[in-house]
Amino acid sequence: MALIIQKFGGSSVANAERVMNVARTITDTYKEGNDVVVVVSAQGDTTDDLIEKAMEINPRGSKREMDMLLTAGEQISIALLAMAIEKIGCPVVSLLGWQAGFHTNTAHGAARIEEIKADRLLKEIDKHKIVIVAGFQGIHKGDDLTTLGRGGSDTSAVALAAALHADLCQIYTDVTGVFTADPRKVPNAKKLTDITYDEMLELATLGAQVLNNRSVELAKKYNVEIEVLSSMVKEPGTIVREVAKMEKMLIRGVTKDMDVARISVVGMQDVPGNAFKLFSSLAAKGINIDVILQSVGRDGTKDISFTCAKSNAEQATELLENIFGLEGATVSCDTSIAKVSVVGAGMQSHAGTASKMFGALYEAGINISMISTSEITISVLIEKEMADKAVAAVHKAFFG
Amino acid sequence: MALIIQKFGGSSVANAERVMNVARTITDTYKEGNDVVVVVSAQGDTTDDLIEKAMEINPRGSKREMDMLLTAGEQISIALLAMAIEKIGCPVVSLLGWQAGFHTNTAHGAARIEEIKADRLLKEIDKHKIVIVAGFQGIHKGDDLTTLGRGGSDTSAVALAAALHADLCQIYTDVTGVFTADPRKVPNAKKLTDITYDEMLELATLGAQVLNNRSVELAKKYNVEIEVLSSMVKEPGTIVREVAKMEKMLIRGVTKDMDVARISVVGMQDVPGNAFKLFSSLAAKGINIDVILQSVGRDGTKDISFTCAKSNAEQATELLENIFGLEGATVSCDTSIAKVSVVGAGMQSHAGTASKMFGALYEAGINISMISTSEITISVLIEKEMADKAVAAVHKAFFG
Numbered sequence A, B: 001m002a003l004i005i006q007k008f009g010g011s012s013v014a015n016a017e018r019v020m021n022v023a024r025t026i027t028d029t030y031k032e033g034n035d036v037v038v039v040v041s042a043q044g045d046t047t048d049d050l051i052e053k054a055m056e057i058n059p060r061g062s063k064r065e066m067d068m069l070l071t072a073g074e075q076i077s078i079a080l081l082a083m084a085i086e087k088i089g090c091p092v093v094s095l096l097g098w099q100a101g102f103h104t105n106t107a108h109g110a111a112r113i114e115e116i117k118a119d120r121l122l123k124e125i126d127k128h129k130i131v132i133v134a135g136f137q138g139i140h141k142g143d144d145l146t147t148l149g150r151g152g153s154d155t156s157a158v159a160l161a162a163a164l165h166a167d168l169c170q171i172y173t174d175v176t177g178v179f180t181a182d183p184r185k186v187p188n189a190k191k192l193t194d195i196t197y198d199e200m201l202e203l204a205t206l207g208a209q210v211l212n213n214r215s216v217e218l219a220k221k222y223n224v225e226i227e228v229l230s231s232m233v234k235e236p237g238t239i240v241r242e243v244a245k246m247e248k249m250l251i252r253g254v255t256k257d258m259d260v261a262r263i264s265v266v267g268m269q270d271v272p273g274n275a276f277k278l279f280s281s282l283a284a285k286g287i288n289i290d291v292i293l294q295s296v297g298r299d300g301t302k303d304i305s306f307t308c309a310k311s312n313a314e315q316a317t318e319l320l321e322n323i324f325g326l327e328g329a330t331v332s333c334d335t336s337i338a339k340v341s342v343v344g345a346g347m348q349s350h351a352g353t354a355s356k357m358f359g360a361l362y363e364a365g366i367n368i369s370m371i372s373t374s375e376i377t378i379s380v381l382i383e384k385e386m387a388d389k390a391v392a393a394v395h396k397a398f399f400g
Helices: A016-031 A046-057 A065-090 A118-126 A152-163 A197-206 A212-224 A274-284 A309-329 A346-347 A353-363 A386-397 B016-031 B044-058 B063-088 B119-126 B152-163 B197-205 B213-222 B273-284 B310-327 B347-348 B351-362 B383-397
Strands: A003-008 A035-040 A091-093 A101-105 A115-116 A130-134 A138-139 A143-147 A168-173 A194-196 A228-231 A238-241 A253-257 A261-269 A288-295 A301-308 A329-335 A336-342 A371-372 A377-385 B003-008 B035-039 B094-095 B102-104 B113-114 B130-134 B137-139 B145-147 B168-173 B194-196 B226-230 B238-243 B253-258 B259-270 B289-296 B301-308 B328-333 B338-343 B370-373 B377-383
Touching: A003 A016, A003 A152, A016 A065, A016 B044, A035 A065, A035 A091, A035 A118, A046 A065, A046 B016, A046 B063, A065 A091, A065 A130, A065 A138, A065 A143, A065 A212, A065 B044, A065 B063, A065 B168, A091 A118, A091 B063, A115 A143, A115 A152, A118 A130, A143 B152, A143 B213, A152 A212, A194 A197, A197 A212, A197 A238, A197 A253, A197 A336, A212 A228, A228 B238, A253 A386, A261 A274, A274 A288, A274 A309, A288 A353, A288 A371, A301 A309, A309 B063, A336 A386, A346 B113, A353 A377, A353 A386, A377 A386, A377 B137, B003 B016, B003 B152, B016 B035, B016 B063, B016 B130, B035 B152, B063 B094, B063 B137, B063 B145, B094 B119, B102 B328, B113 B152, B119 B130, B194 B197, B194 B338, B197 B213, B197 B238, B197 B253, B197 B259, B197 B338, B197 B377, B213 B226, B253 B383, B259 B273, B259 B310, B289 B370, B301 B310, B310 B328, B328 B351, B328 B383, B338 B383, B351 B377, B351 B383, B377 B383
Parallel strands: A003 A035, A003 A168, A035 A130, A091 A130, A101 A138, A168 A228, A194 A238, B003 B035, B003 B168, B035 B130, B094 B130, B102 B137, B168 B226, B194 B238
Antiparallel strands: A101 A115, A138 A143, A228 A238, A253 A336, A261 A301, A261 A329, A288 A301, A336 A377, A371 A377, B102 B113, B137 B145, B226 B238, B253 B338, B259 B301, B259 B328, B289 B301, B338 B377, B370 B377
16 A cells, blocks of 8 residues: 555546546546546646737736736546546545645746645545646745646646655656657667766666656655656556666666757857856856857967757847857858667766767767767767757667 | 726637736726736637537546546646736736635535635735636645536636726626527527616526526625636627616516426315425425426316426426325426526516516417516416527517
C-alpha cells in the first residue's frame, strides 16, 4: 500500500472514451490497495479554444481575467473524470486548485506555488476517496484564481507528491518513457529504465519534450521519484530520481532542438567590456542565450556568436545592430540551424565521448559549425536539414 | 447615482459580438455615474454542451460532480465579459459565486441561497469597479460548489439586489418587457409599464416564460424592484413591484400553458377519504397538481379530474390505476389540452371578468372543459389546437 500521484495530460482525456480509459488506469491502481491522488489537465484543445474566444473579444485582456477563463478548462476535466470513476464504482471527489490548497504568488499567468495546504486533501484521502485535482491552477492571497504557466500540470503533480510525501509520482504521457532518441525518428531508440534529475533536465532543455523542466527541478529539490509512462500502453516507464542505476551507460540520449537561431556579431572592436555590454543588454530584455563562441577576428577585432530561441532572434538582432552597428561591426542572424546533443552523467568519467560523437558526424558527412559542452552534455550546431541524419548517426555510434 | 444590478442570460452573451454589445450596455450605465453589479449566465449552449459531455461518460454521475462541471460555464462567460469591458476601458473584476459570497445549503443541483457575504463585493464596488458575478452558483459549508437549479441566474440577481440594497434589478431578456399576451402570437399585445409581484407570479406559473418564479418570490419578500427589458432593443421595460400604478387596468395579461395533462378518475366509490387518498399519494411522489374538479357521478359514485405537468402524467396515471382500478374506477389521461388564463389584481374588485372571458370563447366557438379561479386569475382548459385562437379572442375582448 502506497500513496501514488498520477498525472494525465490534456490529450489523455480528450474525449469520453479516453476519459474512461484513464479512469480504469486510476481505479486499477486504487484497487491494488493504494491511495491515489490524480492531477489532470484541461481536455484536448479546451485551453486553445478558450484562448481563441478571449482573443476574439480582447487580445489584450488582463492576465487576471485570462486566469479566470482558463481555470474553467481543468474544472470541466476533473468533473468528467470523477463521473467516469463514479461509473466504475469507486469513491471519488474532484477538487479545484484552491480546494486542494494550492496557494501561489500573485503572478497571474505564471504563478509560483508558495504552499500546499493539504488539510482537505488529507481528509478526503483518509475517507479512502480517489482525489482528482485540477492541475495548472491555484489561488493567491487576494482569493483570485491563478495559473502556473507552461507545463503547469506536471508542476502541480510533483508539488503535490512533495507536499503529501507520496511514494511515487507517475506522469502519464503519449510515449512509454524517456528514450535514448526520439523513437518516431530513430527506430532503434532504447527506452531508459531510469535517469537522474540532472540528465532529465538537460534532455528537457535540449528539446526532448517529455517532462517540463520546472517540474523536474522541483522533483530534484524535494527528491520526488517520478515515473514517466504511457496512458495508452500498459508497461513500466522510465524512473527519474537522484541516482540512476544504469551506471554502465555512458550517455542517456541523443536529442535535437530545432528552435535555435544563431546570431553573429562580426568585427567588434577588441576593447574590454564589449562582451559584457552585449550579453547584459540581451539579459535586460529577458532574452535567454545558450551556446556562446568568441573568436579573434582580423585586424584586431573580435567576433562573438551565440544562440537563442527563434522567437527572440529578430529582437536580439535589432538590439545588437543599434549597439554595435554604429561601431562598425556586422550583425547577422541564421535560423537555418539545429542543435544536436548527447546527454549523460556517465560521460564525466569517460574520455572519448566527444571524439566518438564528432567521428560519427564526420562519417555521415555533416559539418559542425559550433560546439558547446557542459559536465553532462555535448552539443553541436549543424545545418537544420541534417538534424535527423545527425541524431541517427550519433545514436548508432553510442547505442549500435 | 444609484446601485444597479443587471442580469444577462445565456443568449445575450452567446458570441463575441453579443458579449461586446452587453459590455456597452453595462458601461453606458456605469458612465452615467452608477455603481453596477452584473450577473451573467453561461454562454448560449454551454450548459447543454457540458451536460451532453457528462451524459456520454456517465448518465448517473453525482450531483456534486455535475455542479463542479456546470459552474465552469458561468466562469467562462464572466471572464469574457470582463475582458470586453476592459477593452472599452472601464475598471472591472469578475467574481465566481463563492468569491461574491453566495453561501447555499448542500442541495447540489437545486441549492438555496442561505446568505450573501458581501465583503468582497462591497470592497470592489468601493474601488468603483464594475463587478461581474457568475450567476446560478454558490458554495456550501463544506467548501464545494453548488448550483441553484432552473432560473438560477435570475435568483442570483434578485438575491444580490436584496443583499446590497440595490436601487433597481434589471433583468435583460430577449423581449422588451412583460406583455398582455405573447407578442409573437398576438400582434396587438401591449407592453405593461408595471405589474405587481403577485400578478407576475401568476403569469410565470401560467406559462409566460419571462421571469423565473423563485426570483419573483424572492423579490416580493425583500421588496426588490425589478425591471424586465431587452438586451437588444434600447427602450424602457416593465417594472415589477409591490404596487403597480396602472390601477385602471382590469387584467394584465392573457397566457396559455401547453404543458398540461388532465387525468380523470371516473366511478370512484363515494366514501369519505378517497380524495385525500388520491392527492396524498400523488404528493408522496412529488407530483404537483393544479386545477381540480370533483363531481358526483352515476350510481352513487364520484369523479375527480385534475391537471398536472405532462412529464408527470404517465406516473400519476399508473399510480392511480393501482389504487382505484381495483375498486372499479376508470383512470384516463388526456394530453390534448391547454390552459388559457387571464391574470390581473384588478379583477378582484370587478364583476363580469369571468363572463367577459367565457363570452369571448363562446363567440370564437371554443368549448371549455374545466374552469378554475383564484383571486387574481381565471383559467380554462380547452382543446390544445384552439389555444392560440382562444388567447387572441380573450385578449381582444379585454384589450380591443
